Amino acid sequence: MRFISIKEALEKKSGKVSLRGWVHRERGSSKFKFVVLRDSTNIIQCIIKKDKVGEELFDIADKLQVETSLELHGTLKEDERAPTGYEVEVNQFEVIGESDKFPIGADQSREFLDDNRHLWLRSRKMTAIMKIRSTFVQAREEFFKSEKFIRFDAPILQPTQSEGGSTVFEVKYYKAKSYLAQTWQLYGEAGVFALEKIYNFGPTFRAEKSKTTRHLSEFWMAEMEAAWFDLKDVSEFAKKELKYCIQQVIKERSEDLILLGQDPKKLLAMTKKEWPTIKYREVLDIIKKKDNISVKFGKDLRTEEEKAIMQHYDAPLIVTHYPVEAMGFYKPRDSEVSDEALCFDMLAPGTGVEIVGGSQRSLDVKDMEDRLKADGEDPKDYEWYFDSRKYGSVPHSGYGVGTERVIAWICGLDNIKDAIPFPRTMGRYTP
Numbered sequence: 454m455r456f457i458s459i460k461e462a463l464e465k466k467s468g469k470v471s472l473r474g475w476v477h478r479e480r481g482s483s484k485f486k487f488v489v490l491r492d493s494t495n496i497i498q499c500i501i502k503k504d505k506v507g508e509e510l511f512d513i514a515d516k517l518q519v520e521t522s523l524e525l526h527g528t529l530k531e532d533e534r535a536p537t538g539y540e541v542e543v544n545q546f547e548v549i550g551e552s553d554k555f556p557i558g559a560d561q562s563r564e565f566l567d568d569n570r571h572l573w574l575r576s577r578k579m580t581a582i583m584k585i586r587s588t589f590v591q592a593r594e595e596f597f598k599s600e601k602f603i604r605f606d607a608p609i610l611q612p613t614q615s616e617g618g619s620t621v622f623e624v625k626y627y628k629a630k631s632y633l634a635q636t637w638q639l640y641g642e643a644g645v646f647a648l649e650k651i652y653n654f655g656p657t658f659r660a661e662k663s664k665t666t667r668h669l670s671e672f673w674m675a676e677m678e679a680a681w682f683d684l685k686d687v688s689e690f691a692k693k694e695l696k697y698c699i700q701q702v703i704k705e706r707s708e709d710l711i712l713l714g715q716d717p718k719k720l721l722a723m724t725k726k727e728w729p730t731i732k733y734r735e736v737l738d739i740i741k742k743k744d745n746i747s748v749k750f751g752k753d754l755r756t757e758e759e760k761a762i763m764q765h766y767d768a769p770l771i772v773t774h775y776p777v778e779a780m781g782f783y784k785p786r787d788s789e790v791s792d793e794a795l796c797f798d799m800l801a802p803g804t805g806v807e808i809v810g811g812s813q814r815s816l817d818v819k820d821m822e823d824r825l826k827a828d829g830e831d832p833k834d835y836e837w838y839f840d841s842r843k844y845g846s847v848p849h850s851g852y853g854v855g856t857e858r859v860i861a862w863i864c865g866l867d868n869i870k871d872a873i874p875f876p877r878t879m880g881r882y883t884p
């Protein structure tokens with residue numbers, strides 16, 4: 454006999470089926486037992502009748518607990534009262550693995566679900582999110598392949614910080630010290646002088662000392678770097694990448710989006726729109742005029758300000774030309790307005806969360822050295838990086854997509870923790 458998935462069974466609509474999976478829900482009487490069976494693809498209602506399977510097997514059915522694993526055989530028919538519209542009348546089944554009383558029921562606290570993450574992963578919500586994440590990541594691979602980019606991997610253990618010393622994780626490295634990657638970028642920049650157009654997908658680490666719903670200590674950044682690209686090229690490319698990936702998610706995972714309460718049609722319409730680009734100074738003008746929020750030029754935008762500006766947009770917004778003084782050492786000054794950096798962030802509509810950060814890269818070694826010193830760094834530690842500017846330097850640019858932030862946004866999650874199977878935050882590194 455051949456087992457088929459629940460999804461295949463629902464497509465088959467009638468006839469004999471053999472299924473395997475886990476008990477998602479159960480209820481019964483002295484004559485019937487209803488089991489909602491779950492596998493990785495969907496759920497389906499199954500009915501076990503005493504007069505059909507006999508006393509002995511019915512006794513086993515009567516004791517089935519949530520999460521027991523089963524193989525069953527039966528006949529499929531339409532039933533509009535069943536949760537997915539079909540029911541299997543079981544004539545034979547076998548318990549594969551018994552289940553203790555499953556600790557997760559309805560209405561449990563965030564804390565409890567996080568403590569039991571290894572079990573909570575089986576929920577329909579988490580399953581839907583993990584599938585969307587997988588599709589998103591796979592779509593991104595397709596996108597970069599079709600754009601003729603080469604995948605380039607960099608070390609996770611790195612000799613310096615790159616995005617600010619305050620959030621770097623230090624790791625003992627034999628007798629020396631090293632740091633967990635905050636970004637792939639500095640290595641990516643070395644890579645473009647060989648490969649021109651490259652990308653990666655890998656874990657990055659930030660010792661974020663604040664507890665928010667948008668920060669993880671370990672997250673998967675999806676970065677790219679390209680020779681000959683300027684700020685305009687790279688920010689337009691970011692829009693193209695995200696539009697493609699979100700469209701693929703809609704194509705393949707609409708049911709999962711709906712299960713999470715999202716509207717695929719609305720999302721699709723958003724990807725078909727123009728995503729505007731404005732300068733940081735324009736953001737300050739808009740939120741001053743429309744929201745009466747005053748921000749002095751010179752600081753990065755804070756959560757409230759990002760939220761405020763995004764109340765005026767219904768698609769992602771690219772903000773460029775942030776103040777140099779608030780930006781990383783590698784973001785170049787605009788040659789015309791020297792306090793503005795040739796960089797961009799992409800903000801998500803609704804929440805205003807920064808989902809992408811990128812820039813053109815500075816070619817001015819002296820300026821970068823000064824800015825590193827001002828951050829308490831020793832420019833000598835970055836000599837290998839400055840070498841790229843010494844030997845046939847060319848303009849180049851890149852960006853990093855915060856994968857979990859994009860997933861949280863398109864899935865409508867209220868906490869970034871649910872966008873990754875096993876979250877790491879300041880307060881949690883188990884299970």
Ligand code: 4AD
Nearest residue numbers: 636638668669672807808809810811851852853855
């Ligand atoms: O803006 P960030 O810090 O930029 C960089 O690291 C650049 N070196 C990337 C590049 O140009 N290659 O991080 C990029 C993105 C952010 O826009 C955000 O979406 C995400 O990474 N991000 C985080 N996501 C979850 N938790 C955190 N603690 C994050 N920090 C950044």
Ligand code: MG
Nearest residue numbers: 798807809810
């Ligand atoms: Mg940023």
